[in-house]
Amino acid sequence: MSKSKRDRSIPRWPLLWLAAALLFTLPPMFGSLATWVPCLFLLTLALKFWMEPKGYRLRFAALKLILAALALAAIFVSYGSLNGIESGVSLLVVLMSLKVLEAHTAREFQVMVMMGWVLCLCGFFLSQDFGIALCLLTAFALLLVALIQFHRGSSPGAFWPPLGTTCKLLAQAAPLVILLFLLFPRINTSFRFEFRAIRSASSGFSDRLSPGSIAALANSSDIAFRAEFPGSKTRPPGPMYWRGVVMWHCEGWEWRAPYTPAPVSQSSKLGGPGGRALPGQSPSGKAIRQRITIAPHGAHWMFALDRPFEIPPGAMLARGNYLWSVQPIRKARRYEVISSPEVGVNELTPHERQLALELPASISPAVRELAQSWVAQGSNPRATVNNALQFFRTHGFRYSLSPGEYKKNDLDQFLFHRRTGFCEHYAASFATLMRLAGVPARVVVGYLGGEYNDLGRFFLVRQADTHAWCEVWLPDSGWTRVDPTGVVAPGRASLDLNSFLERRIASGQMESRRNAFVTQLARSAIFTNIRLGWETLNYEWDTRLLGFDADVQEVLLESIGTASRGPLFLITEILVVVSALLVIYFGWMQLRTRSRVDRLKALYERFCRKAARLGVRRDPWEGPSDFSMRAAQLLPNESERIRQISNAYIALRYAPEPGSIILDSFAKEVSAFEAHRR
């Protein structure tokens, strides 16, 4: 109760709420920070609960300094530098840990809560996934609970009451949040600080395709992107090949994309059906409009159905007809793109032909011989392609998620002995063989398929759906897609990888890696619905919320006609609305909590003021009944009403249990008092 006690130690309940809140700031840290940092944080939290009742705390400045220096050194050792977002966040977490050990006064509790909010902010630097965001916003709310409980002191109830107050506070804050979120001017500060691409490890593919690089992703459930088809109710017909990057450089069995892609030449750009569609003009033929929300991957890849021809802003069409973002994609981005499967390039420049036939010298004679044998059987390239596919179909090649390790450029081993591979093995070897046979060929890496979400009406494409296929140049049809994997694993093209694998497991072609029960559970209707619901929420978060940036805001402001008036006008407008809202809240709370007696008194005073206006002033020492008698004498016309009002007042004021209905009629009586006379 007394001030000194509050200054000696922090009570248990606020500390518990604070700890709960801080636990919710941890999920983004695990995985992106060095593991010891969140572990240390957990440890100090536990230690605090042991120390606080005993009155122990970190007291000596020298000890604090030594610990801080040690932490700094540990961070430097873990990350190799003190620059960068991870070491910065780590430093903050470690300092917060020390603060937790040290804090013991009211002031410091307030400081800890504010540091908790800064940790929430740091969490958003590390990840903006929906799940993580949910954790961080929960932490934000729990910090409010901790603060409120701290200021409640010893008031009865330490669980529901502060929680209820927080909910009330947040419910009242919600309209403000929406208003600010939609209308507060998003000014871009010129001092940008760039984060290191922290999640590039989870990004689907690199610019290099080597055997096993895609198979390694087969178990990844990370989201690559989500796609909607606005304006059409059904999915596009045929398999969905999402074009990512075209690899031109053959290094034997390994393929590589150009480091900086050359933009596509003007003439080949115009090779589409009816040329390049103008914005606003409906594209002819089988043009498919897609709205794609891409997950951040730190590189330049952008995806679109095979093949894009109308490109979104901020991207370019690289040689090979694939999208290339000008800026690295460091946060979720949404774009619209139009593709058409009929877009063909009808011209192969000599330079491109040279590029598409380049081969390293290191290829073994046996492989060269195999390729040459296909040419011998038929002189036109289409026959060569068919011969090659026939070879893969008939020579016992198997499709496997775990094809085993191949030595570098061990094409012979794959083609003549083991004959087991994943899509990248087939695509890379096929393209290499085509070049050996004199057919211009290239490898395309992207995604195949995608899971349709009924609830949110979008396709979810995961890293597991990463796929590689080939394109060969045929003189009559231009660059033509050939997917050798489809020959080995028929059916893969029409499904996403997980569904495809599940079918194979069900039909006994493959043995399951997972426990049967878990598989059963994962396929059950209820679980599937929950999963689809969660994914829809994720999608909504990414597109509606994260997608609401300065550009989208500008469109909104234009649509309500306030864009031209500038940010100052907006801020003024927001201030006015906010103050009005706060006044309304205050008035509402005042009405709800004002005591009955106060209202009665106010009404009676109003009556007295009215009487004074009629010439009868109530003396301060005059009781209500004396006053009514005097007033009734002086105002004979009003005597009846005066008597009624006074009697009602006395009854309401001094009777043991007056009802609220009488109070309302009293209010009516008072307001009618003078009005009646007029």
Add this chain to the structure above:
Amino acid sequence: MKARKVPLVYPTPSFAGLLFVLAAMWYAASSQNSAAVYLLLFALTAAFLVSIPHTLINLAGVTITLESVQSAFVGQEVSLPVEVTNGSRATRHGINLALSGSSRESERIDYIPAGNASRVTLRFPARQRGEHKVGTLCLTSVYPLGFIRFLKKFASSQTYIIYPKPAGDPQLPSNPAPTLHNRPQTEIRDGDDFAGARAYVPGESQRHIDWKAVARGQPLMTKQFAAEAEGAVHLDFSALRFANVEERLSQLVLWVIEAERARRPYGLRLPGTVISPAVGQSHFHQCLRALSLFQVGTVRRA
């Protein structure tokens, strides 16, 4: 007590911290153009803004009643008993009561249920003799978030008297009362012969309380001894040898206390004031009051 109309608003020290956090969030959000960080920023801003009417309403309907203040001697503690009443229909939390001007003497009330009252006592050291005004009492509240403090002032015209610190020689002066009463004075000392009992005077020594009578259920009585029934003593300001006014007053206060305890009639003579000899509570306080206000004149603020 009547409150001033509009509560005043002050930021608390942690408000600066909040501004810093909000600025950091805004910088991060705008430089990254990140909607998620903007959401966090606006959530915190809105929660803070909404907490302002909550803090303000937390003082609505809360009034204070100051009870009578006991006089105290310099060096003792003055206690102001205050009743804080919650006249509203909601529980009020975390209310701080303080005397304006001195932030250290504050008392915190964690909660007052609707329609209830809570008694607290503000204590502070009595430093200067004289009559003091209680002045202004402040109710402050930072509930629920603690970033904004609302302050409601209650002006009080109530006064209290601080008596000079008793000090000096406890032996009452043996000087005969000059001129007024020409009666021979005997030496004053505690006698040994029991001479009856009288009502106990608060403040006097407990040594002479008739504890046996108390055990029988009778009120507190002080046993009187023969030596007490002696002639009146005149306490004269100008007869004292001290040069310092305060020292003289201290000596006189001590003598007043001693004489009252001995139940010996005492008179007080100050420049400009003469109080004729008597004994008893009202006389006792009259004398002390005269000593407290000597040469002070105006009423001092607390």
